[in-house]
Amino acid sequence: MAESGARILVADDNKVNRLLLIRSLEQLGHRGAGAENGRLALELLEQQNFDLLLLDIAMPEMDGFQVLQHLTASPRLRDLPVIVTSALEDLDSVVRCIELGADDYLRKPVNPVLLRARVQSSLEKKRLRDEQREMVRRFATSEVEQDLERSGFALGGRHLTATVMFADLCGFTALCEQQSADETIELLNTYYTLMFDAISGQGGVINQMIGDGLMAIFGAPLPLADAGSRAVRAALEMIEMIELLNVERVAAGRAPLAIGVGLATGDVIAGYTGTQRRATYTCVGRTVNLAARLEAHTRVAAHAILVDDATRATLPAELATQALGAAQFKGIAGPTEVHAVAPRGAS
Amino acid sequence: MSEPTNDPIDLAVLEELQSSVGREFVDELIGTYLEETPALMAALGPARAAGEAAEFKRLAHSIKSSSSTFGAAELAGLARALELGGVPADGAPLAALDEAYGRAAARLAELRRG
Numbered sequence: 001m002a003e004s005g006a007r008i009l010v011a012d013d014n015k016v017n018r019l020l021l022i023r024s025l026e027q028l029g030h031r032g033a034g035a036e037n038g039r040l041a042l043e044l045l046e047q048q049n050f051d052l053l054l055l056d057i058a059m060p061e062m063d064g065f066q067v068l069q070h071l072t073a074s075p076r077l078r079d080l081p082v083i084v085t086s087a088l089e090d091l092d093s094v095v096r097c098i099e100l101g102a103d104d105y106l107r108k109p110v111n112p113v114l115l116r117a118r119v120q121s122s123l124e125k126k127r128l129r130d131e132q133r134e135m136v137r138r139f140a141t142s143e144v145e146q147d148l149e150r151s152g153f154a155l156g157g158r159h160l161t162a163t164v165m166f167a168d169l170c171g172f173t174a175l176c177e178q179q180s181a182d183e184t185i186e187l188l189n190t191y192y193t194l195m196f197d198a199i200s201g202q203g204g205v206i207n208q209m210i211g212d213g214l215m216a217i218f219g220a221p222l223p224l225a226d227a228g229s230r231a232v233r234a235a236l237e238m239i240e241m242i243e244l245l246n247v248e249r250v251a252a253g254r255a256p257l258a259i260g261v262g263l264a265t266g267d268v269i270a271g272y273t274g275t276q277r278r279a280t281y282t283c284v285g286r287t288v289n290l291a292a293r294l295e296a297h298t299r300v301a302a303h304a305i306l307v308d309d310a311t312r313a314t315l316p317a318e319l320a321t322q323a324l325g326a327a328q329f330k331g332i333a334g335p336t337e338v339h340a341v342a343p344r345g346a347s
Numbered sequence: 348m349s350e351p352t353n354d355p356i357d358l359a360v361l362e363e364l365q366s367s368v369g370r371e372f373v374d375e376l377i378g379t380y381l382e383e384t385p386a387l388m389a390a391l392g393p394a395r396a397a398g399e400a401a402e403f404k405r406l407a408h409s410i411k412s413s414s415s416t417f418g419a420a421e422l423a424g425l426a427r428a429l430e431l432g433g434v435p436a437d438g439a440p441l442a443a444l445d446e447a448y449g450r451a452a453a454r455l456a457e458l459r460r461g
Binding site: 013014015017019020023024027041058059060106109153305 | 364366367372375376379382404405408409411412413415416424
């Protein structure tokens with residue numbers, strides 16, 4: 001379902017217009033179907049999968065405006081791209097359609113060159129949107145996914161208290177140089193699988209992966225009780241997973257891996273950033289910055305898991321920490337008290 | 348109003364349509380137009396009599412839209428005037444529309460065979 005071979009519904013009460021549009025779409029390599037009013041169009045959209053809707057405004061029974069309103073209200077159909085096709089010269093109608101969520105507008109009689117361009121552009125937007133959703137699905141827990149579905153990927157931020165995690169494979173670049181490209185990708189896939197498992201098992205949401213680094217959030221988009229201790233437990237599990245992986249690696253004559261994890265708790269600004277077409281869930285703010293600095297500091301401090309004061313304060317007695325004293329971090333005002341989390345089983 | 352010698356169909360528009368979707372398909376489409384449009388035309392009178400402005404506008408809009416597809420410029424222009432002008436006070440504009448449709452339909456039928 002790239003630019004060609006899409007399934008497109010044409011809603012138009014005028015049979016001549018409907019047949020002509022379907023014919024034009026078929027000539028572009030798509031498969032077209034027709035509906036003679038808005039109500040029938042919605043029925044077809046509910047029953048079958050379409051990649052795009054070409055929608056007339058003036059129709060009996062249910063007009064184009066009403067169809068757009070129904071689409072917006074439906075979680076399944078909200079993201080269906082819509083091109084409004086109408087001979088209405090009235091600019092207000094077009095504006096209203098765009099406000100109601102239509103992606104584009106084509107004047108009738110439809111010019112075949114414009115039709116081709118608009119259809120391709122809308123299908124490409126849909127492909128990007130589907131890709132983005134799939135990414136979020138892969139990264140997010142099912143609760144978050146449902147939250148996203150409900151909010152319709154509503155852009156807009158809010159202040160939240162959350163624990164932010166940064167994790168990174170130590171010496172990854174050097175490792176890449178010693179092994180084949182296939183080995184590197186396979187290693188990353190194994191690494192991410194293990195890390196995702198540990199993080200989502202504790203209710204965290206991974207929202208960024210860059211090379212061998214990842215960022216996860218505990219307590220956003222949905223609130224999470226004991227976010228700090230959950231994040232620390234996830235970090236401990238991640239270390240244990242890496243140790244298990246190392247047993248295999250060393251047995252196969254490969255160098256063992258090490259990861260560094262930084263955790264900070266506090267206020268974050270969280271929300272979907274980007275555009276309506278391409279959005280990603282992001283957290284920003286001092287807490288995020290601090291977690292990244294703590295992760296980088298693991299190499300200096302020679303401890304795998306470092307947390308800030310706010311995270312340490314939330315931990316129960318069985319999660320022991322060691323105070324390492326204050327450190328000064330770039331971009332963070334004043335000294336920061338740094339604590340190392342003792343590995344499980346260690347004294 | 349158009350001169351009697353004027354072709355009710357803008358042949359350039361029709362030819363462009365033919366080259367874009369195929370002559371045979373355009374012939375079929377003319378058939379559809381000739382089947383569908385009389386019902387729309389016939390519904391205008393009752394909508395005017397009943398003062399159903401929205402329905403009247405929708406019908407005029409539909410006639411304008413498909414007529415302009417084939418280059419029936421005079422007919423499309425009259426339909427557009429009805430669409431934008433609202434329900435007329437008397438039946439004269441509808442009679443003019445009927446006449447224009449008669450001319451456009453006859454010419455399209457001829458072009459379709461030829």
